[in-house]
């Protein structure tokens with residue numbers, strides 16, 4: 001039983017699914033768009049809630065898939081299906097036959113420019129959480145110049161009807177607090193503020209992280225949305241927000257503002273998804289069969305989904321889904 | 337004196353119908369005029385004797401009611417159809433009456449006094465039965481009769497297959513409307529047959545058809561024929577609808593012929609399901625007294641004004657929808673006590689006063705561009721709402737809350753007047769509309785930044801480069817259709833790059849879908865409108881979409897395949913220092 005299983009996307013979900021399928025005796029094939037495996041996790045420095053190095057996790061996963069047939073810098077350009085299964089054409093013109101397809105194309109980061117009132121791309125010192133993560137990895141960012149006051153804005157591009165994303169992006173609250181602690185580690189004298197709607201500390205150890213943020217790092221968490229950002233004569237950022245606990249409007253000058261950008265559906269897969277007949281849900285992510293028992297299956301027999309392509313997910317969520325999708329595919333192949 | 341009358345029983349249906357419709361119209365006329373607010377009524381009487389409006393009345397009565405100039409311009413086939421029927425019918429009546437007076441003794445019989453008056457009533461309608469006319473008249477009468485019939489033929493074709501005459505969607509009618517249409521279509525063919533064959537049955541059919549037509553007229557869309565004349569007079573008097581069902585609005589409701597031209601024009605119609613929200617149906621609901629539906633449509637409308645632009649009768653449906661909204665007390669609890677404590681930081685000077693407005697505050701790129709432009713042009717300016725300002729009042733006006741809006745308008749007026757400025761520059765077309773229409777800022781010129789930048793470039797104060805980017809310009813509804821600001825932005829863009837055309841431009845530009853006007857369009861429905869509008873703009877494959885409204889900017893940015901910019905940003909990037 002050496003059936004080919006095509007996995008589109010080599011992030012955490014794709015890699016973990018491949019590892020498990022290989023152990024089950026199937027032949028996973030990963031098609032990855034970028035030049036390396038690892039997906040977004042490979043861009044992070046340390047992971048919440050335990051500040052564990054992301055590199056460590058990614059390296060372990062890479063080691064597990066070293067024997068898996070992998071195409072890098074490659075996309076699926078066409079896919080057909082007949083009684084024998086799926087027939088995919090790749091951007092390097094190679095053709096792959098497979099019995100089942102797993103979509104593991106993950107997410108994209110909300111384009112912060114779309115929320116113009118936060119000034120990203122307009123004012124120099126507004127940056128995104130992804131860029132801050134890079135700063136932690138590389139120790140360098142021209143915007144971070146011994147800052148005295150730093151702010152984090154939650155829910156950028158999430159829970160916001162005005163940008164048409166009404167869902168919660170799930171991990172950005174925890175990420176914001178993690179990054180708040182980390183920036184305090186680098187600049188202990190800086191004042192750090194986070195502006196949240198409500199703090200969604202959903203996992204084990206996450207609430208502890210919140211307490212630690214306040215007790216050990218003296219980060220000030222303000223409940224209220226930032227409404228506008230502008231720049232003063234010295235290039236400092238002036239933000240306006242409302243402290244909804246005190247019921248007072250608030251104005252503050254900051255050196256750096258970090259936008260916690262939401263996860264959005266990765267649209268680069270739309271054309272293939274359409275050919276396969278997999279629809280999107282109301283949040284724009286891929287539609288799985290149902291939220292309880294069918295989270296890895298789709299309306300199309302033989303087409304599976306895993307990871308952040310169906311909704312915002314944390315890394316443990318993603319790994320869990322990847323393992324579960326492997327089981328689903330295994331059963332599907334055996335019952336055929 | 338001979339009191340004999342010329343008569344045949346088949347004239348009776350016509351006489352009955354005519355008496356009915358005349359009575360109905362006279363009563364209706366009195367009702368409309370009585371319902372007008374006192375000031376409007378005065379305006380109306382005055383307009384009738386003011387030479388300027390009187391001339392406009394005559395021009396439009398002929399141009400619109402008889403020749404249908406506006407329909408001709410948009411669609412010549414439909415133009416011909418309407419004017420053939422209307423003008424042909426009018427001429428038949430006129431020539432009929434001329435004949436009546438030239439042929440003094442009718443059939444050699446001297447008919448006078450009451451008898452003559454009674455005979456005059458129907459004689460021209462059935463004259464062929466009673467008299468043999470002179471060849472010239474005979475020719476003219478036949479000519480116009482055939483003209484009407486040719487118009488009716490087109491109407492029949494349009495009914496069977498509307499696309500042949502270039503109409504995608506037509507209004508769906510109920511039984512009464514279909515029935516009267518059938519009567520109208522058959523009146524003239526019956527008359528022709530009756531005149532040519534003199535078969536008694538056809539004279540009866542002709543007369544009965546007229547009876548049906550005239551008795552049903554007040555209850556169907558054909559009421560637009562007599563009402564439109566009154567509407568034209570009221571419109572020229574400069575009246576605005578104050579109640580969605582009374583007075584001026586009533587005249588408009590009955591003037592709407594349900595032609596359905598607004599159905600294709602309305603941006604909501606991209607989704608067939610929503611074409612029922614268009615003005616043609618709104619007027620129908622009002623007429624039928626269906627308040628709930630009328631209210632729903634009034635609240636769904638985006639107020640983009642395109643239906644008003646294409647309407648051959650110039651029905652002011654947007655204004656009527658606004659008065660419909662005002663008729664319902666929305667539960668909005670607003671507290672404007674803060675207005676009392678606000679004062680201006682602006683010093684007293686005649687510098688240009690820039691007011692960004694709330695939407696522009698959320699698009700800081702526009703503000704930054706405006707500051708750079710004004711500085712580069714060496715303009716001295718003050719920024720009225722740099723640290724926050726008061727809303728122009730439009731959202732409150734859109735929900736029919738005039739008093740609340742007025743509170744803000746008064747405060748803003750006070751602040752602006754205090755500044756001593758002579759020129760107010762705005763970045764938001766929504767503000768522009770309100771400042772132009774609702775504010776009394778005598779002695780202060782109000783400009784949108786498109787006009788202001790155009791002036792700066794033309795006067796040589798602002799020097800700009802021309803690059804070879806292809807721009808397409810989107811006309812924001814509140815700047816274009818509302819105020820005809822079409823040329824200034826285009827001239828500015830031609831100075832900084834290449835201007836290419838959208839598929840629908842200027843008056844016909846399609847709303848971005850983000851309008852504040854609608855209360856209940858879903859995001860999905862708005863997205864469909866936006867996508868349609870973007871496709872229209874992308875017609876000539878421009879490199880960038882340029883608009884002049886912060887709301888259009890935000891709306892398009894989500895759906896556009898190319899960069900979307902405000903005109904100020906484009907100009908800013910081309911300034912020569």
Ligand SMILES: Cc1cc2nc3c(=O)[nH]c(=O)nc-3n(C[C@H](O)[C@H](O)[C@H](O)COP(=O)(O)OP(=O)(O)OC[C@H]3O[C@@H](n4cnc5c(N)ncnc54)[C@H](O)[C@@H]3O)c2cc1C
Pocket residue numbers: 008009010011012013014031032033034036037038039040041044046047048049074075076104105106107108129130133171175262263266268269306307308309313314315316318
């Ligand atoms: C700022 C930030 C910080 C985070 N920090 C943490 C944390 O500390 N702890 C935690 O548990 N979670 C964290 N997360 C969540 C974590 O990143 C996700 O759970 C995880 O990345 C999801 O993995 P995935 O494989 O589903 O998607 P992705 O990581 O997005 O991987 C998708 C892969 O598919 C590839 N791909 C996409 N489209 C195509 C295509 N058309 N063809 C071929 N390949 C394609 C991509 O290149 C990518 O390699 C964070 C998220 C964000 C945004």
Ligand code: SF4
Pocket residue numbers: 154155156158159167168169170171172173174197198199200260262
């Ligand atoms: S996780 Fe927190 S920051 Fe992210 S969208 Fe949800 S509530 Fe907002």
